[in-house]
Amino acid sequence: MFLIRFLVRWTIYFLLITIGWVGLYALVPPPLTATMVMDENGFNKDWTSISQISPHMVRAVIAGEDGKFCSHDGFDGEAIKQAIARNREGGRIRGGSTISQQVAKNAFLWQGGGYFRKGLEAYFTFLIETLWSKKRIMEVYLNIAETGIGTYGVQAGSQRYFRKDAADLTRIQAARMAAALPQPKKRAVNGASGFTARYGNTIAARINVVKRDKLDGCIYK
Known part of the structure; x- marks a missing residue:
């Protein structure tokens, strides 16, 4: 009985804390993340409202990271299956994480794998999809x-690479930043070549598709 009471009590505590935490971040900017704190290079960030970020940048990350962002519930089963199949074939390891899953990981958890971390990521993804727009x-x-x-956030990145605010990013500049997002420490934004350059060109073309097909309809009415 003691063990059951203990587990029930801590389950309630966990739910109250995590739901409150996610609810708070629905209203205020996350001040820090574990990734920032653990970054041996330090961190530079500058919170910017989405209204002050170029629509090109929003559409670029949808095009490059999560084409079904506005229509899924936080998880893209098809993308996960495709990622598993590609990874079994070898070559570049690719994930199937949605933007929602990446936010859950980056805002509330830590980098790295493991079933425990992935389980928490799924839980926080469910919470933000439920409590946030x-x-x-x-x-x-x-x-x-x-x-x-x-460097964290598109405003800090825009200033670093282009010496301008995120609101003023062009389609090509937004595509270059989006192409580097999966591996920002390894992929160049300026002077990109090879895969990153090709991927950036692909994203630049897809930006128009995102707008045309209203794949950004949950952001821009």
Whole structure:
């Protein structure tokens, strides 16, 4: 009986703390993340409202990271299956994480794998999809994603690479930043070549598709 009471009590504590934490971040910017604190290069960030971020940047990350962002519930089963199949074939390891899953990981957890971490990621993904709007999820993503060595968020990245505010990013500049997002410490934004350059060109073309097909409809009505 003692063990059952203990487990029930701590389950209630866990739910109250995590739901409150996620609810708080629906209203205020996350001040820090574990990734920032653990970054040996330090971190530079500058929170910027999504209204002050170029729509090109929003559409670029949808095109490059999560084409079904506005229509899924936080998980894209088809993308996960495709990622598993590609990884079994060898070559470049690719994930099937949605933008929502990346926000759950970056805002509330830590980098790395493991079933325990992935289980928590799924839990926090469910919470943010339930308690936040899609627009808020995108806003947090664009402000805490690592955009370069010691650089977090698209405003800090825009200033670093182009010496301009995120509101003024062109389609090509947004595509270049989005192409580097999966591996910002290894992929160059300026002077990109090889895969990153090709991927950036692909994203630039897809930006128009995202707008045309209203794949950004949960952000821009």
